[in-house]
Amino acid sequence: MDWNEYDAALFDLDGVITPTAEVHMRAWDKMFNDFLRDRGVEEPYTDADYFTYVDGKPRYDGVRSFLASRGITLPDGDPSDPASAETVSGLGNRKNADLEEILAKEGVSPYPGSVKLVKALAERGTKMAIVSSSRNAAAVLTAAGMIEHFPVIVSGKEAGERGLAGKPAPDTFLAAAEDLGVPKERAVVFEDALSGVAAGHAGDFGLVIGVNRGVGADALIEHGADVVVDDLAELVEGAEVTA
Template sequence: MLPVAEVDWDQYDAALFDLDGVVTPTAEVHMRAWAAMFNDFLAGVQGQPPYTDQDYYDYVDGKPRYDGVRTFLLARGITLPEGDPSDPPEAETVAGLGNRKNEYFNRVLTEQGVQAYPGSVRLLDVLRERGLPMAIVSSSRNAPAVLDAAGVTDYFGTVMHGGVAAERRLAGKPAPDTFLAAAADLGATAERAVVLEDAISGVQAGAAGDFALVVGVDRGAGPAALTEAGADVVVADLAELLPDDQEEVVE
């Protein structure tokens, strides 16, 4: 694994950030929304144990919403109709459950708001000062609302979220397609771009795309799991990636 001190931002033409858990702590909001939705659903399915945080990391984290529903149900041996994205949240379909989860998420975001991680903002400030193009690559269709709520939209030259990926028919993480497309939108190639991800599926996407550097941000998945998934560097906070002349104490 590459030592953090050796990360030289001058070697790269673009930085591609996941949003939830990397720039903002909304991964926790997503976790609570998924848990509430799945446990409500499982209460009506005989013989099913409750949904756990480990289920989130194993089956849901970093994936497009309906893929997360589909993967979890498959792991539990539960079969539901696929449904349609227009399904109401009450529908007992893959799409309906995904839409139900989104209602939980939007409720929490509206009521509690969100602030970006201070260490992440420090790195964003430094990279913007250096003129490095940056993108958000998020599976969540809520990414624009989260960026706006956190006040960090202006850092990013492009926002590749789940809705854009669907419109462009790009496969979601762990496929590298959304990262590759975002890099191209910024005029960069994978060989000169950095991926920053906290989810196993996102790290796998960065590794699959042969990006120059894949940074794993440990917000709960664990350094070993992120490294096994393909991370070249694992940090607990993006402030650890500040250049030597910009380092500050992380509180």
């Protein structure tokens, strides 16, 4: 690709910059399957459920979406609900507690290929932002040693504070481009989630790159990716082209 055609790169975090998508998957699996067993539901939560109902969405939307797939309705509750509460918010907070425990024990390292691309873009002066549904984005970036490259972070926390609709709506990506001072047509979206590439497509950005971490290239293209790569290192050579 010719990076001279673009002025900004808008990255999802989990599964694009860091492999924390795997940690999220484990945390969701533990929380949902514990919940289902306690309710006597025989059909377990699976990785397929993660990609279909949860991946890329704001935390409570993911809870609500999966529960609906099993015909389960819970009150929304409030974000301040304890992790023990039988509410959408309570389950979301329970998952987050599991996530924080895993991160504290195991830490997080960024994908080497993603580090290569981010550093190459930084050298050529491309503006960069993180656009993540996770409320833990800043903490994860700090733990991964990558936060210095992203002056703009639009996470689930900022989205809530600013009243921005979550993915698959394009609002958070549009806000990040605006914060960077770059027209959407000059910005590239990087996403590994179906809801994320759908958001990039809906926002009519200059380019939407799907990062295939397991959901499948065909599915990413079907939901709005213009290009699919398995690793961001594939784009480093093009990033080194100077304006």
